[in-house]
Amino acid sequence: MNGSVGTGRILGVPLRIHWTVPLLVLLFGYSLGSQTLPASVPDQSNATYTVAGLVGALLLLGSLLAHEAAHAITARRKGIEVRCITLWALGGMTEMGRPRGAGAAFLVAVTGPLTSFIVGAAALGAGIGLDAVSGWEVPVAVLVWLGWVNVVLGVFNLLPAAPLDGGRVVQALMWWRTGDRDRAERAAARSGQVLGMLLIALGWIAVLRGAFGGLWLAVIGFFVVIVAGAERRRARLVPALRGVKAADAMSSPVETCPDWFTVERCVEDVALRTHHSTFVLTDFEGRPSGLLHLPQLARIPAPQRQTLRVRDVATPLAHATTCAPDALLEGVLEMLRPGSGLPILVTDGRHLVGIITARDISRIVQRHALRGSENH
Numbered sequence: 001m002n003g004s005v006g007t008g009r010i011l012g013v014p015l016r017i018h019w020t021v022p023l024l025v026l027l028f029g030y031s032l033g034s035q036t037l038p039a040s041v042p043d044q045s046n047a048t049y050t051v052a053g054l055v056g057a058l059l060l061l062g063s064l065l066a067h068e069a070a071h072a073i074t075a076r077r078k079g080i081e082v083r084c085i086t087l088w089a090l091g092g093m094t095e096m097g098r099p100r101g102a103g104a105a106f107l108v109a110v111t112g113p114l115t116s117f118i119v120g121a122a123a124l125g126a127g128i129g130l131d132a133v134s135g136w137e138v139p140v141a142v143l144v145w146l147g148w149v150n151v152v153l154g155v156f157n158l159l160p161a162a163p164l165d166g167g168r169v170v171q172a173l174m175w176w177r178t179g180d181r182d183r184a185e186r187a188a189a190r191s192g193q194v195l196g197m198l199l200i201a202l203g204w205i206a207v208l209r210g211a212f213g214g215l216w217l218a219v220i221g222f223f224v225v226i227v228a229g230a231e232r233r234r235a236r237l238v239p240a241l242r243g244v245k246a247a248d249a250m251s252s253p254v255e256t257c258p259d260w261f262t263v264e265r266c267v268e269d270v271a272l273r274t275h276h277s278t279f280v281l282t283d284f285e286g287r288p289s290g291l292l293h294l295p296q297l298a299r300i301p302a303p304q305r306q307t308l309r310v311r312d313v314a315t316p317l318a319h320a321t322t323c324a325p326d327a328l329l330e331g332v333l334e335m336l337r338p339g340s341g342l343p344i345l346v347t348d349g350r351h352l353v354g355i356i357t358a359r360d361i362s363r364i365v366q367r368h369a370l371r372g373s374e375n376h
Contacts, residue, residue, distance in 0.1 A: 004016040004017060004018040004019070004086050004088065005017060005019075010065065010069055010072075010085060011069060011072065011073060013069075013072050013076075013082050013084060013085055014083070014084040014085070015065075015084070015085050015086075015087075016084055016085070016086040016087070017086075017087055017088075018086060018087060018088030018089065020088050020089030021061070021087050021088060021089065023089055024057070024061070024088075024089045025054070025057045025058060025061060026057075027057075028053075028056070028057040028060055029050075029053040029054040029056065029057035030053065031053075032052070032053040032056045032057065032142070032145060033049040033050050033051075033052060033053025033054070033056075034049065034053070036141070036145055037049050037052055037053065037138065037141055037142070037145075040141045041137045041138050041141045044138060048138060052138050052139075052141075052142050055142060056142040056145060056146060059123075059142070059146050060146060060149060060150075061087065063116065063119045063146065063149075063150050063153075064087060064091055064092050064153075065085070065087060065092065066115055066116075066119055067091075067092060067112045067113075067115050067116050067119075067153070067157075068085045068087070068092040068093070068094045068112070069085065069115075070111040070112050070114070070115035071094040071096075071108055071109075071111060071112045072085060072094050072096070073111075074107050074108045074111045075094070075096045075097075075099075075104075075108045078099065078100075078104040078107065078108065079100070079104075080096050080097050080098075080099055080100075080104065080108065081096060081097040082094065082095070082096045082097075083095040083096060083097075090219070090220055090223055091153075096108075097334060098334065099172075102172045102173070102175040102176035102181075103172075103176070105168065105171065105172035105175065106168075106169060106172035106173065106176070108168070109165045109166075109168030109169045109171075109172060110165065110169055112157060112165045113153075113154040113155075113157045113158050113165050113166075114154070116150045116151070116153045116154035116157065117150070117151060117154045119146075119147075119150045120146075120147045120148065120149070120150030120151040120153075120154065121147065121151075122147075123143045123144070123146040123147035123150060124143070124144060124147030124148070124151075125147075126143050127139075127140045127141075127142075127143030127144040127146075127147060128144075130143065159195060160188075160191060161188065161191040161192040161194065161195035161196075161224070161228065162185075162188035162189050162191065162192040162227075162228055162231050163192060163224065163227045163228060163231060164192070164195075164224070167188040167191060167192055168188070170184075170187075170188055170191070171184045171185060171187070171188035172184075174187060174188075182235060182238060182239050185231065185234075185235035185238075186232060186235040186236070188231070189228050189229070189231040189232035189235055190228075190232060191228075192224055192225075192227070192228025192231065192232075193224075193225055193228045193229060193232065195221075195224055195228075196221045196222065196223075196224030196225030196226075196228055197221065197225060198221070199217055199218065199220055199221025199224060200218045200221035200222060200225070201221075202214070202217060202218075202221075203215060203216070203217035203218025203219070203220075203221055204218055236365070237361075237365060238330060239368065240364055240365040240367075240368035240369070241329045241330040241333065241361070241364060241365075242330055243328070243330075244328070244329045244330070244364060245325065245326055245327065245328060245329065246323050246324065246325055246326070246327045246328075246329055246332060246344070246346045246354075246356060247325035247326065247346065247353075247354070248329075249329050249356050249360050249361065249364055250325075250346045250353070250354030250355060250356045250360065251354060251355055251356070251357065251360055252353060252354040252355075254280050254352060254354060254355045255270070255274050255276040255278075255279050255280070256279060256280045256281070256282050256352070257269075257270045257279045257280070257281055257282070257292060257310060258281070258282055258283075258284075259281040259282060259283055259289045259290060259309070259310055259311035259314070260284070260309060260311070261309070261310050262305065262306060262307065262308060262309060262310070263297060263300050263304070263305040263306075263308050263309075263310055263313065264305040264306050266279075266292070266297065266310045267297060267305065271294060271297060277293065277294045278291060278292070278293050278294070278343055278355075278357070279291070279292045280292075280345060280352060280355065281310060281311060281314050282352070287350040287351070287352070288317055288322075288345055288347060288350070288352045289311065289314075289316075289317050290311060290314035290315055290316050290317050290320065291314060291315040291317075291320050291343070291345070292310055292313070292314040292315070293315075296313050296314065296315075297310075297313070300313060317345075320345055321342075321343075321344045321345065322344065322345045322346070322347050323344055323345075323346060323347075324346070324347070324348065325346055325348055325353055325354070329356070329361075329364075332344060333361075342356070342357060342358050342361075343355050343356055343357045343358075344356040
């Protein structure tokens with residue numbers, strides 16, 4: 001996810017924190033310390049409410065991490081690659097490969113909400129037990145709040161719509177029953193779009209009635225609509241790419257530019273003489289060394305173009321996506337790293353043989369659709 005930074009590893013999985021996480025902590029800390037706790041435990045000092053609110057918000061963040069870690073642990077036990085866990089303002093996301101079977105998909109999906117229920121029950125139990133043996137009203141209130149929030153989180157995540165865990169559960173069950181994974185993914189994505197629009201509508205109705213907390217519900221709904229739409233497009237894309245090799249999808253020849261050219265020379269000798277918007281930089285031996293996009297050139301002030309080399313403003317090859325000609329395109333797209341993406345350079349060793357752009361992939365999808373219409 002853009003805007004997130006690596007903060008180490010958890011259980012061997014890279015952990016990333018989005019810039020909105022501090023906002024999440026402050027929002028829940030303020031809500032707990034200024035509203036929930038004063039209502040349930042009155043007559044405490046402002047400092048007590050503030051500290052307890054922040055502690056509660058941090059404990060909630062830890063429970064969100066436990067939810068995502070449960071997905072990651074189950075996925076790794078089922079042989080699914082886990083790329084990273086990202087925490088952000090609306091919860092967390094675990095980036096992983098596609099499960100090979102419906103059973104594995106079901107277990108990976110259900111362990112997250114199950115963990116939330118376990119954490120919620122443990123927090124409620126701890127709160128009730130602490131209340132019975134001590135008079136610590138504020139810690140008890142924080143634990144009870146944490147417990148109920150996790151229960152609500154678990155219930156919400158079980159709603160039958162992707163990208164929520166409940167949507168993954170329904171998708172896995174439908175896949176198991178019909179044997180058609182693509183159909184199951186499309187159905188889950190459609191239900192996600194419907195749920196997202198309902199959440200947006202409910203959120204705005206709440207705002208219009210004076211409950212400004214509905215704005216948060218509308219934001220969650222907007223996120224669900226966006227992600228579900230992306231998953232629906234992916235569900236249509238995957239069947240078209242199945243079995244297609246990179247060599248069958250790539251464009252060749254590729255527009256190149258020597259990486260020692262100045263920006264001014266690149267503009268005059270390459271950019272203005274071709275219809276391509278992306279060039280592959282090559283070193284003195286003709287090997288690919290990076291990617292250069294027209295917007296990168298356009299942002300460079302005119303006085304700097306005479307001395308600045310294109311390799312100093314281009315995307316280095318290490319940050320670009322590369323693959324071999326015989327690599328399956330479906331697998332290559334699945335392995336795209338954060339910050340990389342299209343176009344994909346097709347290389348045979350260090351020799352550049354082609355490039356795969358969004359237009360190339362769109363052409364494959366269109367051909368697949370034409371073959372489908374002919375079969376009907």
